[in-house]
Amino acid sequence: MTEKILKYKSEILLxxxxxxxxxxxxxxxxxxTTIFYDTKNTYDVLLDTDTGVLFNLNxxxxxxxxSKHILFMQIVSILGYPIYLLSLKIAHxxxxxxxxxxxxxLILLQILVSSASITMIYSIIKxxxxxxxxxxxxxxxxxxxxxxxxxxxxxxxxxxxxxSLVLFMFVLHKMKDKESYWVDIAAIPLxxxxxxxxxxxxxxxxxxxxKNIKKMVKHIGFFVLITYLVVVSTxxxxxxxxxxxxxxxxTRFINVIPMFDKLKMTLVRLLYPTMYFPSAKYENxxxxxxxxxxxxxxILFLALFVCAIIGGIKxxxxxxxxxxxxxxxxxxxxHGIIGYNLKNANIMAIYFSFAIIILLAYFAKSLPKKYxxxxxxxxxxxxxxxxxxxxxxxxxxxxxxxxxxxx
Numbered sequence: 001m002t003e004k005i006l007k008y009k010s011e012i013l014l015x016x017x018x019x020x021x022x023x024x025x026x027x028x029x030x031x032x033t034t035i036f037y038d039t040k041n042t043y044d045v046l047l048d049t050d051t052g053v054l055f056n057l058n059x060x061x062x063x064x065x066x067s068k069h070i071l072f073m074q075i076v077s078i079l080g081y082p083i084y085l086l087s088l089k090i091a092h093x094x095x096x097x098x099x100x101x102x103x104x105x106l107i108l109l110q111i112l113v114s115s116a117s118i119t120m121i122y123s124i125i126k127x128x129x130x131x132x133x134x135x136x137x138x139x140x141x142x143x144x145x146x147x148x149x150x151x152x153x154x155x156x157x158x159x160x161x162x163x164s165l166v167l168f169m170f171v172l173h174k175m176k177d178k179e180s181y182w183v184d185i186a187a188i189p190l191x192x193x194x195x196x197x198x199x200x201x202x203x204x205x206x207x208x209x210x211k212n213i214k215k216m217v218k219h220i221g222f223f224v225l226i227t228y229l230v231v232v233s234t235x236x237x238x239x240x241x242x243x244x245x246x247x248x249x250x251t252r253f254i255n256v257i258p259m260f261d262k263l264k265m266t267l268v269r270l271l272y273p274t275m276y277f278p279s280a281k282y283e284n285x286x287x288x289x290x291x292x293x294x295x296x297x298x299i300l301f302l303a304l305f306v307c308a309i310i311g312g313i314k315x316x317x318x319x320x321x322x323x324x325x326x327x328x329x330x331x332x333x334x335h336g337i338i339g340y341n342l343k344n345a346n347i348m349a350i351y352f353s354f355a356i357i358i359l360l361a362y363f364a365k366s367l368p369k370k371y372x373x374x375x376x377x378x379x380x381x382x383x384x385x386x387x388x389x390x391x392x393x394x395x396x397x398x399x400x401x402x403x404x405x406x407x
Contacts, residue, residue, distance in 0.1 A: 033401030037103030277393030311363025
């Protein structure tokens with residue numbers, strides 16, 4: 001037992017440190033405002049997020065609003081429902097407002113989930129044998145990135161969607177490209193938490209088996225069988241019946257605009273917020289993603305993004321970089337080219353920001369030694385400017401929360 005703890009000492013310390021950091025950030029907000037968990041039955045207040053949906057509809061206890069997230073309640077309520085019951089008891093026994101106890105408890109769950117994703121990404125990066133300071137800077141960029149902080153302290157489903165993607169990639173990494181049914185089992189949360197994320201499983205099948213249709217069918221059959229058993233045993237089939245109708249309704253979120261405008265919005269509203277706080281302003285009771293970002297921050301992000309893509313291309317024969325490039329391309333296709341929710345695409349950044357982080361590590365791995373110090377200085381500059389950007393943005397949210405959703 002002691003040997004295992006020592007073996008994973010850095011992962012354990014990272015998990016605890018990240019959780020403490022995010023808890024401190026959340027306490028700053030929760031002591032002043034309910035904006036991150038209870039927006040009084042109004043939604044899309046913050047950058048088009050459904051803040052409060054899990055809270056107000058009590059998704060963990062009642063399985064409400066579950067059409068695009070077929071197994072979400074069944075998976076997440078393993079922890080979410082006990083938290084609901086415990087919050088009821090604490091609120092009753094100590095005469096504290098239930099909304100505050102339950103809201104802050106759900107935020108704690110978000111933080112623990114986010115910390116797990118970050119730790120798994122670190123575990124993948126750690127095995128690339130790059131300089132420790134570069135490892136720390138890259139994982140620091142993930143920790144202080146806009147989507148990671150925002151989705152950790154805000155009651156939204158997106159952090160669970162990220163966990164399902166990261167967990168799938170982590171299992172693949174541990175399997176070392178070996179054929180295993182564990183990979184099929186790890187794909188169930190992809191389908192169950194956010195339906196569209198199942199693309200990652202399909203992409204991996206194509207990359208692993210190529211033209212071997214027999215093996216591909218065997219694994220798909222196993223995946224379908226296990227998923228069917230889970231759906232039936234948890235009575236989650238009602239969500240499947242609603243899925244087609246919900247997808248059809250969601251077509252209203254597709255932005256039909258000129259391609260040049262799509263390109264500009266893809267850069268500014270989808271890619272840039274994977275690291276920096278999106279340019280936003282408060283208008284008509286809503287904090288909207290509008291305007292252009294800080295030019296210096298934008299140039300730094302573009303340089304960082306190019307480094308990540310180069311890292312993926314240089315290691316294109318390896319499975320993890322292939323999947324990371326696939327994740328970036330899939331999100332650019334869905335939100336950038338097709339235009340789904342492109343207007344407020346910052347909330348989708350959490351689904352592929354981790355891929356950029358991993359590819360940065362691969363870029364560092366292939367970087368000649370003489371450029372290592374330059375790259376480290378670049379990462380420091382990016383990290384510092386990201387922190388500045390996010391402090392400015394979150395202070396705006398705090399002000400809006402105090403003025404409109406005081407505790």
